[in-house]
Amino acid sequence: MSGSKRTLAGVATAVLLIGAIGGAAMLYANRDGGGKESAxxxxxxxxxxxxxxxxTPAPTPAPDYVFKDAEGRDVRFADFKGKVAVVNLWATWCAPCKIEMPTLAALAEHYKGRDDFAVVTISMDVDKAVPEARAFIADxxxxxxxxxxxxxxxxxxxxxxAMPQTILLDRRGNVRAVLTGEADWASDDAKALVDALLAEEGR
Incomplete structure (x- = not known):
């Protein structure tokens, strides 16, 4: 191969390599942009x-899932439409769940009397652990x-x-925020988050 041909081949290879790197960079940017969109x-x-x-993902409807109230009646998240709902998934065997529960109770107390807000604590306990879970919530x-x-x-x-897992639903029953792990739901930040959802009109 002559020198000129080797030079042309080298240039072509470099162009292809740069194009591949640029394409990969664009794919990565788009993927990262998706995360930033939710943020x-x-x-x-x-x-x-x-x-x-x-x-804070893009709003999506809460699952059409049946759980139970204290009397064993069927409950769906659709039953809470018209309310801002703080849904907490917990169990007695989950130490962080029990640690944060008093703050959820304090949050419920703070908004007590409002008909457009609810704290919905759903136990994952089964069988012999159910009486303990009932007693814990009663306290x-x-x-x-x-x-x-x-x-x-x-x-x-x-x-x-993940457990504990806390999900905030807006008045339309859409998932608007999710937090896994223990948190202080009686904090000013938590109340500000709830207030922001309560302030939304027609969502």
Missing amino acids: SSSLAVYARGSLSKLL HAPLAYYADPKFQLPFEFPGKG
Whole structure:
């Protein structure tokens, strides 16, 4: 191969390599942009303090899943439409779940009397652990007892099985924020997050 041909081949290879790198960079940027899109939610500003792990995905309807109230009646998330709902998935065998429960009770107490707000604590306890779960919630008034005897709800939300997992639903029943792990739900940051959802009109 002559020198000129080798030069042309080298240039062509370099152009292809640069194009491949540029394409990969664009793919990575688009992928990263998807994450930034969810983070651009107006609620993302509340991911601070004990809520630093808060995720604010694009609004999606809560799953059409049946769980139970204290009397064993069927309950769906659709039953809470018209309310801002703080849904907490917990169990007595989950230490962080029990640690944060008093703060959820305090949050419920703070908004007590409002007909457009609810804290919905759903126990994953089954069999012999159920009486303990009922007693634990009874000690944390004004919280009400709800249960998922099939222990599937943690996998229906973005936390994908994590416990504790707290999900905030807007008045339309859409998932607006998710936090896995323990948090202080009586904090000013948590109240500001709830207030932001309560302030939304017609969503």
